[in-house]
Amino acid sequence: MTDLESFSARLKSLTDGRASAPRVKDGIMNLVLDVGGLSAERRDAVAAAIREGGLLVPGVKDVRIAMTAERKPLRIIAVASGKGGVGKSTLSANLAVALKRLGFAVGLVDADIYGPSQARLMASEDRKPQARDKQLVPVDSPLGVPMLSMAHLVEPGKALAWRGPMAGNALSQLIDADWGDAELLVVDMPPGTGDVQLSMVQKHKPAGAVIVSTPQDLALIDATRAVSLFEQTQVPLIGLVENMAGYSCPHCGEISDPFGTGGAEAAGSAMGMPFLGRIPLAIDIRRRSDAGDPPAAGDDASGRAFLAIAEKVAAWLRA
Numbered sequence: 001m002t003d004l005e006s007f008s009a010r011l012k013s014l015t016d017g018r019a020s021a022p023r024v025k026d027g028i029m030n031l032v033l034d035v036g037g038l039s040a041e042r043r044d045a046v047a048a049a050i051r052e053g054g055l056l057v058p059g060v061k062d063v064r065i066a067m068t069a070e071r072k073p074l075r076i077i078a079v080a081s082g083k084g085g086v087g088k089s090t091l092s093a094n095l096a097v098a099l100k101r102l103g104f105a106v107g108l109v110d111a112d113i114y115g116p117s118q119a120r121l122m123a124s125e126d127r128k129p130q131a132r133d134k135q136l137v138p139v140d141s142p143l144g145v146p147m148l149s150m151a152h153l154v155e156p157g158k159a160l161a162w163r164g165p166m167a168g169n170a171l172s173q174l175i176d177a178d179w180g181d182a183e184l185l186v187v188d189m190p191p192g193t194g195d196v197q198l199s200m201v202q203k204h205k206p207a208g209a210v211i212v213s214t215p216q217d218l219a220l221i222d223a224t225r226a227v228s229l230f231e232q233t234q235v236p237l238i239g240l241v242e243n244m245a246g247y248s249c250p251h252c253g254e255i256s257d258p259f260g261t262g263g264a265e266a267a268g269s270a271m272g273m274p275f276l277g278r279i280p281l282a283i284d285i286r287r288r289s290d291a292g293d294p295p296a297a298g299d300d301a302s303g304r305a306f307l308a309i310a311e312k313v314a315a316w317l318r319a
């Protein structure tokens, strides 16, 4: 890697991808930095760090930064499944963590109003969101992904009594929160394809949807329903993830297939949907999820499986 390339890579991580590629001419490095949504302090800190780093590139005598404030519109990725228990929440949490690792400014919404689990998955159960100008301010999670869940707002089980409009309003408050400089929201949708899901999709118009299914036929029939919900509402389908595909032996790492594998991939391709990858049924995924330690933060086999899926989602977002 040249010094300019390594500076570019550092620049990207410093700015969450908000700066243009550096151009050097006659010893002057020119950069455009999109500061939309950044606080003044962060803006100054980022500019100072860039200037310092740029001056270390051989041949560069001066660094000029032009600032623009083109705040990127918040893009929503809906993670959906036709029924509960297939790993939709697990995938949402790990997708958010992995997309952050890939340089996206990402937030996470737990829209599973009746069975919120993101606060536990992301170890943020003890945090309470504040409200500012009638807008909720997301809580931070240990891995630096801002997030909101019903679990942060009401006692467990209380939202169970909420029906249609009330659940829809609560959901909108989570999505319309003050997401600061986030450019992407991963939304863990409620399982199923009822009114709450339909009105969320119509109102908030996700940029794309990821469908999760297990390899079994029954789950796939449900997944097909989730697919048609997004098709009807003209939300692009990013692709399908096959979860609990094969059993990963905790002792030898070998993968066996008690329930079969490849079913979701085949069904996805029959529906003309890209296949984003498969996650094995692995005890460490369940244990780490329960402990609020998402595997996507690491580089072991489970972490890599989530990262590979996130890379495909990132490529879709950048395309």
Ligand code: ADP
Pocket: 081, 083, 084, 085, 086, 087, 088, 089, 090, 091, 117, 191, 243, 244, 245, 279, 280, 281, 282, 283, 285, 286, 287, 289, 290
């Ligand atoms: P959903 O959101 O679809 O209801 P969850 O993500 O809550 O599903 O997952 C249901 C249960 O299965 C959780 O206990 C979770 O830890 C576990 N789980 C999900 N995916 C895997 C996996 N690939 N391997 C092992 N356990 C998993």
